[in-house]
Amino acid sequence: MKASTQRSVAALAAFVLVMIGGCVSETAQRTVSAEIVPDGGQIYKMRCAMCHTLRDPKRYDFATLDRALDKYAWRAGCNNSEKAGIRDYLRANAADGN
């Protein structure tokens, strides 16, 4: 009984590690070293479709998008200029964008 509990805990831990590791290693591969900033829409498509399908910014107001960007930009491996580029793109394309 104790052994089987340990086995299922180990299985769960392994599963969680695979989930996390999968996303982290993908992030590492996509790190861009050049400081050239392509347009925000391009970066958005490259960076923000790793964990879910690309969200259509027109379906969200900018405040929601900006919150998500703050939450996930580092997970997507964005540097500060990429994040700024994505923010400009989202601001222009949000439901309440201009």
Ligand code: HEC
């Ligand atoms: C590490 C995985 C991951 C990456 C990378 C990621 N997201 Fe997400 N995103 C999620 C998860 C999980 C959710 C659903 C939970 C939530 O709402 O926070 C989500 C939800 C969202 C939502 C919906 C939020 C809401 O309040 O309805 C938006 C918008 C979004 N992401 C935008 C982005 C943008 C922009 C990027 C690129 C910077 C990005 N995501 C990158 C995991 C990710």
